[in-house]
Amino acid sequence: MIEPSRGFRERPVSFVRRSGRMSEAQERAWSDLSARYVVPVERDVAATSILPGTAIDPAETFGRAARLVVEIGSGQGHAIVHAAGADPQTDFLAVEVFRAGLARTMLDADRAGIGNLRLVEANAPEVLRHLLPEGSVDEVWIFFPDPWHKKRHTKRRLVDPTFPPIVAQALRRGGVLRLATDWEDYAVQMREVMDAATGFVREFTGDWAPRFEGRVLTAFERKGERVGRDIRDLAYRRVATPGA
Template sequence: MLPTRADETGAVPATTDGPRYRTQPVSFVRRSGRLGTRQQRAWDEHRERYLLDVPRDVARTSVDPSFVLDAAALFGRSARLVVEIGSGQGEAVVAAAQADPATDFLAVEVYTPGLAQTVLRAAQRDLTNLRLLQVNAVEVLASTLPEGSVDELWVFFPDPWHKSRHHKRRLVTPSFATLVERVLRAPADGAPGGTLRLATDWVEYAEQMVEVLDAAPGLRNAHGPGAVAPRFDGRVLTGFERKGAAAGRVITDLEYVRR
């Protein structure tokens, strides 16, 4: 039987009927990486405060599909929820959490060094409105997050998998769009629906994103069919983006709203 961790993680997992196996390629490749001295210290001292301990399914980055996150229980309040997929070194999500203490933030990342750096940054600022998940993002969107629970979903600079034979690994696909529709808050009582924000420095991937997301029945391009968005003010300029711009790559922002 899986342990019940509702008080610590804001979710109540249940038992499962048996093992499951991934049937689709994931959008990442697990890489090993050593932590720096400051990262290791932050990881050891603050990991339990920020990193959610979730029940696994078939892999170290999987999550049991019966595990459902209760954000209100996790953060101890009812607030807007912003989820960043692929938070990397945590630059964007930590800056956003510090600038907007009234909003709760959930960062999803698989690479331990990136998570450790995010923990370090969060601990330095004593953030109380940020938590981390080391989980395959697709599984988070499919079952971990309740339907209609997310106010904003961020996907900044996902791996473009630029070789044609690797395009099947790209995160933004029609099935991804369906999962996004599932978790974004639907419009109600005159309030607009939740927002999906994306950014990429790979022009061909940006074109594919527009094609896929414009075709999603539950999403609306906030700037008109086929249009790109102005740079999102809430996205800080990261080292990764600086390198891309220095190399001459065009940065494309996109914005979609739940119908």
């Protein structure tokens, strides 16, 4: 499904946002905690869009100036809640389109007493392009994005040749993009795309980066390993482009 637009989306989104019921606990979490954790955004046409020209001030959003890590496709929030709890000096922003996952993230963050985490319910490229100021992000994490493994669906993959300029805009010079997937052909595609991208250099030698120590081992990753899929990491540093 491609959400209706006025032309602000040039390609299919990397998700299919189905309407699903949240549990009672998730509904309560959204009602009780969203004012604290969820960043209010102005929409364009679609329910998950970001209106151009409506960037936030991260220091105002978090109440301080600090390193900022953005996780795209945060799912149930296991990785980012763990990271935020382990590194209270850094601010974390979870980007997800599925409200039930955001509600679960808020529940876990609230139980852990985490204050350095905020959430955005939106399409990730629009968050990077319109919501976050240029050069405001220290790291972007994309862990286990939907592989869209059927050939007719691969055009929906998030990391394609259109993606590097978008993430480069949000990352500061010296900032890092971290990627991980358990789908081999998507890992190869990611590597090819990022190796060819202007303004990025590898942060690893050989075929793949070492496993990122800051990524907590989740049930999803364990499941991939159980069925015999290798986990592949990549890391790229944002560098100045010629003439910049």
